[in-house]
Amino acid sequence: MKYLEDIVLHNPRFSPGTHTVSTEEIKRFAAEWDPMPFHLDEEIAKLSPIGKLFASSAHTVAIGLRLSHDMMEKDIAVIAGLGWNDLRFPKPVCPGDSLRLKSQVIEKRESQSKPDRGIIVSLNELFNQNDELVAEYKITTMMFRKPA
Amino acid sequence: MKYLEDIVLHNPRFSPGTHTVSTEEIKRFAAEWDPMPFHLDEEIAKLSPIGKLFASSAHTVAIGLRLSHDMMEKDIAVIAGLGWNDLRFPKPVCPGDSLRLKSQVIEKRESQSKPDRGIIVSLNELFNQNDELVAEYKITTMMFRKPA
Numbered sequence: 001m002k003y004l005e006d007i008v009l010h011n012p013r014f015s016p017g018t019h020t021v022s023t024e025e026i027k028r029f030a031a032e033w034d035p036m037p038f039h040l041d042e043e044i045a046k047l048s049p050i051g052k053l054f055a056s057s058a059h060t061v062a063i064g065l066r067l068s069h070d071m072m073e074k075d076i077a078v079i080a081g082l083g084w085n086d087l088r089f090p091k092p093v094c095p096g097d098s099l100r101l102k103s104q105v106i107e108k109r110e111s112q113s114k115p116d117r118g119i120i121v122s123l124n125e126l127f128n129q130n131d132e133l134v135a136e137y138k139i140t141t142m143m144f145r146k147p148a
Numbered sequence: 149m150k151y152l153e154d155i156v157l158h159n160p161r162f163s164p165g166t167h168t169v170s171t172e173e174i175k176r177f178a179a180e181w182d183p184m185p186f187h188l189d190e191e192i193a194k195l196s197p198i199g200k201l202f203a204s205s206a207h208t209v210a211i212g213l214r215l216s217h218d219m220m221e222k223d224i225a226v227i228a229g230l231g232w233n234d235l236r237f238p239k240p241v242c243p244g245d246s247l248r249l250k251s252q253v254i255e256k257r258e259s260q261s262k263p264d265r266g267i268i269v270s271l272n273e274l275f276n277q278n279d280e281l282v283a284e285y286k287i288t289t290m291m292f293r294k295p296a
Contacts, residue, residue, distance in 0.1 A: 032210075032214070033210040033211075033213055033214050034210075034213050034214070034217070035214075035217055049227075049228070056213075057229065057232070058206070058209060058210050058213050061206055061209070062180075062181040062182075062206050062210075063181075065181050065182050065204075065206050066180070066181050066182070069182070069183055079197075080197070081205065081237070082236075083234065083235050083236045083237070084205070084232070084235040084285075085233060085234060085235070086231065086233060087231050087232040087233070087235075088230075088231045089229070089231070137232075
């Protein structure tokens with residue numbers, strides 16, 4: 001089992017594969033969860049500042065989550081996710097884009113109140129096929145410390 | 149058109165309807181985007197700290213986004229979303245839960261660099277049918293100021 005003490009800071013890892021986004025997937029996700037005209041209709045999207053169909057931010061986050069499953073460490077003493085922070089979407093995600101995830105732990109600390117556990121903060125970055133950053137966000141997770 | 153100057157702070161509004169979460173929806177969302185066993189299988193979920201099937205955090209955020217569409221103001225001079233912050237999930241979302249969204253602008257300021265625009269921060273809170281907070285997050289948005 002991998003505990004707080006075993007976590008190495010600033011040691012980036014990449015998802016083994018990529019997720020290629022289709023027009024159909026962009027429209028299907030948006031139709032159910034974020035029905036903005038520029039996520040659903042190419043003609044309307046042409047008139048937007050982006051100039052073409054692009055994915056909902058929530059869809060982009062979902063893709064990052066999906067990619068994270070392929071790089072999860074199996075024997076890690078996670079207790080619970082505590083929250084997400086600082087989500088930014090510097091570039092749009094468009095049909096045909098292939099995204100990969102880069103993830104690293106950027107902070108860890110022991111709990112002040114519970115000596116058996118601690119907190120880690122992971123920085124997740126999604127890049128497209130041109131190595132442009134399309135999304136970044138931090139995830140805070142509670143995990144166990146090594147048993148004394 | 150509604151500009152930065154027209155935005156009233158701390159004036160909460162509620163989604164007109166609710167979104168009731170089904171077992172099928174929890175499993176379908178998780179299978180595509182967040183295939184953790186406790187989002188997919190009731191028997192495994194019974195052994196988790198939650199003790200029953202519950203929705204992916206990303207699914208909960210997607211529901212909040214969907215509900216926000218029913219309370220969007222049509223003529224608002226939004227330029228772009230800048231990011232999401234401080235996402236917290238204080239209670240699980242389980243099959244049969246009916247969620248409603250409460251949203252209010254908690255901050256607004258003029259841009260320092262671009263005098264025609266400004267920034268607002270909205271606090272979004274999702275409550276279940278027992279008025280328990282299940283998710284909260286802030287959305288930062290750029291919008292136009294009233295033309296001089």
